[in-house]
Amino acid sequence: xxxxTLGLGxxxxxxxxxxxxxxxxxxxxxxxxxxxxxxxxLPNGGGFRYxxxxxxxxxxxxxxxxxxxxxxxxxxVTYTLADLRAMPQTRxxxxxxxxxxxxxxxTPFEGVRLSRLLDAAGVRSSAGAVxxxxxxxxxxxxxxxxxxxxxxxxxxLRMQDKNLSHSHGGPVRLYVAPMYFYKSAKxxxxxxxxxxxxxxxxxxxxxxxxxxxxxxxxxxxEPTS
Ligand SMILES: Nc1nc2c(c(=O)[nH]1)N[C@H]1C(S)=C(S)[C@@H](COP(=O)(O)O)O[C@H]1N2
Ligand SMILES: [Mo]
Numbered sequence: 001x002x003x004x005t006l007g008l009g010x011x012x013x014x015x016x017x018x019x020x021x022x023x024x025x026x027x028x029x030x031x032x033x034x035x036x037x038x039x040x041x042l043p044n045g046g047g048f049r050y051x052x053x054x055x056x057x058x059x060x061x062x063x064x065x066x067x068x069x070x071x072x073x074x075x076x077v078t079y080t081l082a083d084l085r086a087m088p089q090t091r092x093x094x095x096x097x098x099x100x101x102x103x104x105x106x107t108p109f110e111g112v113r114l115s116r117l118l119d120a121a122g123v124r125s126s127a128g129a130v131x132x133x134x135x136x137x138x139x140x141x142x143x144x145x146x147x148x149x150x151x152x153x154x155x156x157l158r159m160q161d162k163n164l165s166h167s168h169g170g171p172v173r174l175y176v177a178p179m180y181f182y183k184s185a186k187x188x189x190x191x192x193x194x195x196x197x198x199x200x201x202x203x204x205x206x207x208x209x210x211x212x213x214x215x216x217x218x219x220x221x222e223p224t225s
Contacts, residue, residue, distance in 0.1 A: 047102065047103070047104040048102075048168070049098065049102055053136070053138050053201060054138045057135070057136040058135060061171060062080070066078050067084065067172060067189060067191065068190050068191070070190070070191075070193075072123065072124040073127075073193050074121070077120070079117075081171050081172070084157060088113075088116070089110050089157070089158075090111065091110040092109055093106055093109075094106075094107065094152070095107065097181060097213050098180065099180040099181070099182055108158075108159070108160055108161050109159050109175045109177070110157060110158035111154040111156035111157045111158065112157070113154055113155075114130075114149070114153045114155055115148070115150070115153070117191065118148065118149065118193070123193055124193070126195060127195065128144065128145055128196055128197070129142055129148075129195065129196055129198070130142065130193055131190075131191075131192045132174055132200075133189055135189040138201065139185055139200070141201070142194075142200050143197070144197055147176075150178070152176075152178055153174075153176050154175050155172060155174060155175075155188065155191075156184075157171065170187075178213060179212055179213060182202050182207060183211050
């Protein structure tokens, strides 16, 4: 069912003019020739497009999901989904903006503030950045420590007031509200505190490491609580 839908979406993508295919598919090269892996309309997408740089991603749920926090921290830890659900949750309603142009206004995301997880792990003074890895085995992202500690950066368990679906990166994805959506790593499995920012998957292929969505839409206003 999902594969079939993605196949149709990919046909649409192939038929569309090159400009509309989007920078991700343009840059993806080999991945683009694997249409089921890259992009297609989600069944209940509501304007979202499905992105994965790998052609398949293992499914994880409460039984086997783990989020490992390590690197320059005093207390490395591995959380289960139940652990994350038991922590205080933050809900934000912001616009989602992909760098290729599509946008989904007013999308609720809910989860644990990244700053809370970093504080619990005890970030060492030598640290300057945070690297995110994913259980698709390929994608990565990064933020400076200052960016990672913003109140509008969450480890999201829910989107649109439902548990995150597999297609949207469930059970757990990063949500970096003030930045382009490529920062919001899906299928999050690792948070490593590092000295310096390391370029992520798309950043190694030409995207900006600083991915602020412009001041013009107010997304860089950090909430105070
Ligand atoms: N693991 C992983 N995370 C990812 C991506 C990806 O390919 N793999 N694509 C990014 C990009 S470019 C976008 S626009 C969003 C798409 O999220 P969606 O599939 O929930 O719409 O996920 C981001 N996070
Ligand atoms: Mo994107």
